[in-house]
Amino acid sequence: MIPRADSAAAGVHVPHPEPRGFWRRYVFSTDHKTIAKQYLGIGLFWAVAGGFAAYLIRWQLAWPGEQVPLAAWIPEPMMFGGHMGPEFYNVLVTMHGTIMVFFVAMPILLGAFGNFLLPLMIGARDMAFPRLNMLSVWTLTAASLVLLASFFVPGGAAASGWTAYPPLSARPEYTGVGWGQDLWILAVALEFASFLMGGINFLVTTVNMRARGMTFARLPVMVWMQSTAAIVFMLSVGPLIAAAVMLLMDRLAGTGFYAPEAGGQPLLWQHLFWFFGHPEVYVILLPGVGIIGEILPVFCRKPLFGYRYIIGATLAASALSFFTWAHHMFIAGIRNLLVMPFSVTTILISVPFALIVFALIATLWGASMRFPTPMLFALGALSVFVMGGLTGIFNGSAPVDIYLHDTHFIVAHFHYTLISVTFFASFAGLYFWFPKMFGRMMNEPLGKVHFWMTFLFFNLTFIPMHLVGIGGMMRRIADPTQYELLTGLQPLNRMITVTAVLLLAGQLALVVNFIWSLLRGTPALDDPWSSNTLEWSTSSPPPHDNWGRREPLVVRGPYEYSQPGAERLPQWQVD
Amino acid sequence: MLDWLPENASTYGGEIDSLFSFIYGLVAVWFVITHALILFFVIRYRRREGARAVGVHGHTLRQAAWILVPTAVVLLLDVWIDARGARVWELIKGSPPAAEVEVGVNGRQFNWEFRHPGPDGRLGSEDDLLADNTLHVPVGRVVLVTLTSSDVVHSLFIPHLRLKQDALPGRRIPVWFEVTRAGEYEIVCAELCGFGHSGMSGRLIAHTPESYESWLKETWPPGGPIAARTEEGGSATP
Numbered sequence: 001m002i003p004r005a006d007s008a009a010a011g012v013h014v015p016h017p018e019p020r021g022f023w024r025r026y027v028f029s030t031d032h033k034t035i036a037k038q039y040l041g042i043g044l045f046w047a048v049a050g051g052f053a054a055y056l057i058r059w060q061l062a063w064p065g066e067q068v069p070l071a072a073w074i075p076e077p078m079m080f081g082g083h084m085g086p087e088f089y090n091v092l093v094t095m096h097g098t099i100m101v102f103f104v105a106m107p108i109l110l111g112a113f114g115n116f117l118l119p120l121m122i123g124a125r126d127m128a129f130p131r132l133n134m135l136s137v138w139t140l141t142a143a144s145l146v147l148l149a150s151f152f153v154p155g156g157a158a159a160s161g162w163t164a165y166p167p168l169s170a171r172p173e174y175t176g177v178g179w180g181q182d183l184w185i186l187a188v189a190l191e192f193a194s195f196l197m198g199g200i201n202f203l204v205t206t207v208n209m210r211a212r213g214m215t216f217a218r219l220p221v222m223v224w225m226q227s228t229a230a231i232v233f234m235l236s237v238g239p240l241i242a243a244a245v246m247l248l249m250d251r252l253a254g255t256g257f258y259a260p261e262a263g264g265q266p267l268l269w270q271h272l273f274w275f276f277g278h279p280e281v282y283v284i285l286l287p288g289v290g291i292i293g294e295i296l297p298v299f300c301r302k303p304l305f306g307y308r309y310i311i312g313a314t315l316a317a318s319a320l321s322f323f324t325w326a327h328h329m330f331i332a333g334i335r336n337l338l339v340m341p342f343s344v345t346t347i348l349i350s351v352p353f354a355l356i357v358f359a360l361i362a363t364l365w366g367a368s369m370r371f372p373t374p375m376l377f378a379l380g381a382l383s384v385f386v387m388g389g390l391t392g393i394f395n396g397s398a399p400v401d402i403y404l405h406d407t408h409f410i411v412a413h414f415h416y417t418l419i420s421v422t423f424f425a426s427f428a429g430l431y432f433w434f435p436k437m438f439g440r441m442m443n444e445p446l447g448k449v450h451f452w453m454t455f456l457f458f459n460l461t462f463i464p465m466h467l468v469g470i471g472g473m474m475r476r477i478a479d480p481t482q483y484e485l486l487t488g489l490q491p492l493n494r495m496i497t498v499t500a501v502l503l504l505a506g507q508l509a510l511v512v513n514f515i516w517s518l519l520r521g522t523p524a525l526d527d528p529w530s531s532n533t534l535e536w537s538t539s540s541p542p543p544h545d546n547w548g549r550r551e552p553l554v555v556r557g558p559y560e561y562s563q564p565g566a567e568r569l570p571q572w573q574v575d
Numbered sequence: 576m577l578d579w580l581p582e583n584a585s586t587y588g589g590e591i592d593s594l595f596s597f598i599y600g601l602v603a604v605w606f607v608i609t610h611a612l613i614l615f616f617v618i619r620y621r622r623r624e625g626a627r628a629v630g631v632h633g634h635t636l637r638q639a640a641w642i643l644v645p646t647a648v649v650l651l652l653d654v655w656i657d658a659r660g661a662r663v664w665e666l667i668k669g670s671p672p673a674a675e676v677e678v679g680v681n682g683r684q685f686n687w688e689f690r691h692p693g694p695d696g697r698l699g700s701e702d703d704l705l706a707d708n709t710l711h712v713p714v715g716r717v718v719l720v721t722l723t724s725s726d727v728v729h730s731l732f733i734p735h736l737r738l739k740q741d742a743l744p745g746r747r748i749p750v751w752f753e754v755t756r757a758g759e760y761e762i763v764c765a766e767l768c769g770f771g772h773s774g775m776s777g778r779l780i781a782h783t784p785e786s787y788e789s790w791l792k793e794t795w796p797p798g799g800p801i802a803a804r805t806e807e808g809g810s811a812t813p
Contacts, residue, residue: 087770161767167744168727174684174769260745266728267743300620306633306642331730332741333748336668340661347653354649358642359633361609364616366629371621379617386609390602397656399663400595403580403737406730406765470579472734474765477773485581485734485761562630 018544030130031544032115037437038137039111042144043104050099051504053092060084060092062490062497064479078156087176089478090159091151097162098184101284102191103147105422107140109287110195113429114202114226116437120535121220123211123552125545128204136197143190150183158184161476163277166258166269170250185248192237199230211534213554218571220533220558221304224311225290229283232318236279243272270332274325281417282321286314288421289356289385291429292378296360298432298531299375300367301567303559306359313352313359320349330398331405339398346396353389357382368562373447374529377428380455381420388416391466406476409469412462419458427454427510435528439541440521446513453506460499464492530568533558537572581734584760584781586753588737590663597659601652671751674719676712682722682729682742685771687762694795704794708777710762713787714754722748730766733779739765754781 019025029035059068067082078088115133119126127133150157155178160169164184172178206219206227246257247269256262258269297304304310326334326342360382369375391413395401404410427450434442471489473480480486480493527536534552535542553573560569577596583589620628633639677698679690689710693702698721712718722731724742731750732739740750754760764775782790 085770086773090767090770090772093767159770165728165766168767168769174727176770260743265745301628303630303632305631306639308634309639309642331739332728333743333746339668340657340664343660343664344657347656348650350653351646351650355642355646357609358645361612361616362633362642364613364620366631367616367620368622368626368628369617369620379613383610383613387606390606393602393656394595394598397594397598397660399591399660399667400598402667402739403591403595403734405739406732467576467579470576472581474732474763476767479773482774483761483763483776485763560630562628564630567627 028134030126030134032119032127032130032133033437033542035133035137036112036114036116039107039115039140042137042140043107043112046099046103046107046144050096050104051507053096053099055501055504056084057089057092057096058497058500060089060478061480062494064481078151084478086478087156087159090161090175090476091157091180093476094158094161094164094184095147098147098158098188100418100422101162101280102188103144105284105418106191106195108426109284109421110198110202110226110229111137111140113222113287113291113426113433114198114229116433117222117535118202118205118226119209120436120538120542120546121223121533122206122209122214123534123547123554124205124209125547127201128209129201132197133201136194136201139190139194139197143187143194146183146190147187150180150187153179153183156180163273164247164269165273166247166250166266170247170258172251182248182251185244185251189241189244192241195233196237199234202226202230203234211552211554214534214552215554217308218554218557220290221293221307221310222287222290224314225286225293228314228318229286232279232286232321233283236276236283236322239272240276243269243276267329267332267334270329271325274328275322277328278325279318279321282318284418285421286318288381288425289314291421291425291432292360292381292385294533295374295378295428295432296363297559297561298529299370299372299378300363301369301561302363302367303557303561304359305362305365306355307557307559310356310359313355317349317352317356320345320352324349327396327398327401330401343396343398347393350389350393350396357386357389372431372529373442373444373451374428374432376448376451376455377424377431380451381424381428384416384420384424384458388413388418388420391416404469406474407469408465408473408475411475412465412469415462415465419462423454423458427451430514432529433535434517435524436535436540436542438518438521439524440517441524441528442517442521443513446509446516450506450509450513453509454503457499457503457506461496461503464496468492468496532560532568532570534571537570583735583737584754584756584758585736585738586755587663587667588735590666591737594659594663598656601656605649671719671749672717674751675716676718677721678710678712678718679721679723680710680731680742681725682727682731682764682768682775683725684727684769685764685775687731687764687775687777689777691794694791702795708762709780710777711780711782711787711790712754713784714757714781715784717751717753719749719751722750727768728766729764729768729775732763732765733760734763735760736779741766754779757781757783757786 056068071079072082155176157180159175159177168174169181206223249255250257256264258264258266293304324346326338327346330339395404395413431442431447468489472485473489524540526540538547554571555573556569556571558571563569583592631638677692679698681688686707689706690698691704692698695702722740722742724744729742731742736752738752740748758781760779762777762779764772
């Protein structure tokens with residue numbers, strides 16, 4: 001039997017002492033806080049790369065074949081003096097998706113925020129398996145190196161889309177890509193291994209390492225979201241690993257799992273990929289919702305409205321997410337019998353998410369709101385998320401999806417859902433927990449500039465993209481001017497590119513703020529936002545073992561603000 | 576927003592468009608409600624001197640009703656959308672009406688290969704016309720397409736007809752349409768199929784009954800040799 005966390009079993013022993021040497025302390029560290037920063041570093045590195053890929057894609061769509069500024073350094077045969085061919089365009093759309101989902105969203109939302117916050121929020125001294133944690137981040141590093149290397153092998157990097165549909169991905173002669181696709185499979189497989197280990201760690205830590213008094217009903221909503229995401233990831237990734245092994249075997253040994261002439265079936269990959277792919281959206285989404293759920297109460301000075309309903313809805317949505325995958329395949333050639341049931345489950349998923357959104361909006365009612373940068377980004381994330389959820393209804397309705405499938409409407413839709421969490425919520429979290437992570441405050445005016453640049457230009461980029469999609473523009477085409485139908489959309493395409501460049505340029509405000517604050521920011525108080533959750537009861541940044549000689553004792557729920565007799569009642573017992 | 580749709584030219588396209596605008600109406604209402612509330616709360620409940628927040632938890636059913644009732648409304652609307660959707664889906668992708676013209680469409684990196692039946696009206700017979708990237712059909716007749724692929728997954732997309740269907744190697748997938756307006760419409764590939772994906776397009780020529788008759792006569796002159804033929808130098812094979 002697993003020992004109960006609120007017994008004396010948890011957190012009593014003093015863990016290994018703080019390492020002294022540079023390598024043990026900063027590189028091969030087992031400290032969850034250092035590992036979180038390593039994940040953050042990996043995620044931010046890839047965010048720059050993925051953002052640059054987006055820039056190249058957008059430039060090509062606005063001015064096809066023309067020289068792309070700032071791209072002359074990219075060597076042949078990828079680009080030719082800043083000019084792009086359709087082969088490299090396909091590499092870019094493949095890599096932009098792969099990078100942003102697997103190497104930015106997951107490392108930042110789960111790797112960085114999960115690792116940093118989970119032990120601190122539940123009152124543990126570290127993760128349950130610190131060395132496994134180190135192995136996770138180094139496995140992700142290996143995955144990153146493999147993905148980087150794939151750009152420089154003969155034939156170039158993978159070019160069959162981030163979804164890698166066979167037969168296109170299964171035989172080199174269809175794309176001209178050789179090793180690049182094999183290395184892509186290897187990189188993604190290593191990434192899965194990394195987050196499988198991470199997920200095990202998250203779950204074991206949440207179940208076993210909670211401080212005295214930290215019952216499940218007192219867990220901050222972020223901990224619920226991270227743990228649920230870990231479960232969803234672990235249950236969904238198995239079929240995809242099997243699918244990836246079969247794809248690799250098809251490529252290397254000609255096994256023909258996906259080759260119809262050899263008795264295989266291309267749709268098999270699509271089923272297995274999306275069986276993972278849809279739950280994966282919630283793996284990314286839930287931690288982002290968790291961040292919004294942590295930040296709103298602090299700056300509203302109110303309890304999170306309907307905490308139990310939010311958690312119930314989260315579990316319901318997670319369960320339902322395993323039964324919606326074929327909505328990516330309405331017109332893929334699946335049996336007609338399958339279509340409407342999957343359309344119904346897909347649209348049904350709006351119910352739990354509507355509940356969560358209503359609860360977050362209800363948290364704003366009767367508040368006493370302040371608007372520092374984390375709050376602005378949290379509200380921005382909420383607004384963007386609502387828009388992404390609503391446009392999902394169109395695609396979820398199978399007949400409308402006949403028209404919208406594989407158009408830029410879909411591209412706009414999933415950027416609304418994913419950017420709301422991967423960027424808006426992550427930025428909110430970064431501004432909010434930066435003081436706890438690095439011991440310094442971030443600059444407020446620069447943060448506000450960053451928010452308004454991001455919010456304004458994000459919407460100006462992606463609202464018109466819906467229209468381009470409704471106009472009929474397909475995904476993943478390198479040159480819209482090749483089509484008569486799309487010529488009228490070209491002015492809009494150019495406008496989208498201009499605002500996308502401004503959106504990317506706005507991120508310089510974050511880069512400057514991050515570096516400047518790290519070096520010169522105002523030293524942070526232990527509890528600069530006056531919050532109730534446990535991580536704010538220790539110093540900023542926390543010591544190696546998080547709590548020093550003190551053992552945290554939890555006496556109430558996480559969001560007791562504006563209660564009778566007290567403006568705030570922290571979770572911890574005040575000594 | 577829906578003005579951006581290409582003008583519909585098929586019998587069932589109007590059904591998709593009206594479902595689209597129905598969902599648009601519902602979604603727009605929710606967008607306005609949620610954003611108006613967020614905006615109103617942000618302005619109304621900003622921090623002021625002396626004012627305190629309401630420490631409500633939303634745990635009791637009475638409080639939670641504020642979020643549970645709207646959620647129930649969402650559920651009802653979902654059922655409504657599904658019910659309408661099921662009917663439209665059945666109309667378009669359910670069992671097709673009796674075919675009046677049959678054609679074959681094959682995707683091959685990076686061309687659409689079209690096979691027209693000759694005067695005998697049968698596909699796969701000697702007098703078929705094979706044409707790369709040009710498909711001739713009459714308006715007002717049910718056209719049944721047998722969709723195949725020679726290599727990778729392609730997707731047959733004719734935006735004006737609201738028709739889209741993936742072509743899979745190793746499968747023969749039936750898909751039908753009936754054009755309502757004579758004219759030329761673009762046929763494109765909607766699924767990434769390799770470096771030539773962009774620009775993999777063809778034309779649908781929808782003839783009036785008279786012009787269809789004369790096209791038939793030009794292509795298969797009465798008394799001419801009965802043999803497979805190709806148009807525009809196409810090298811199409813089934």
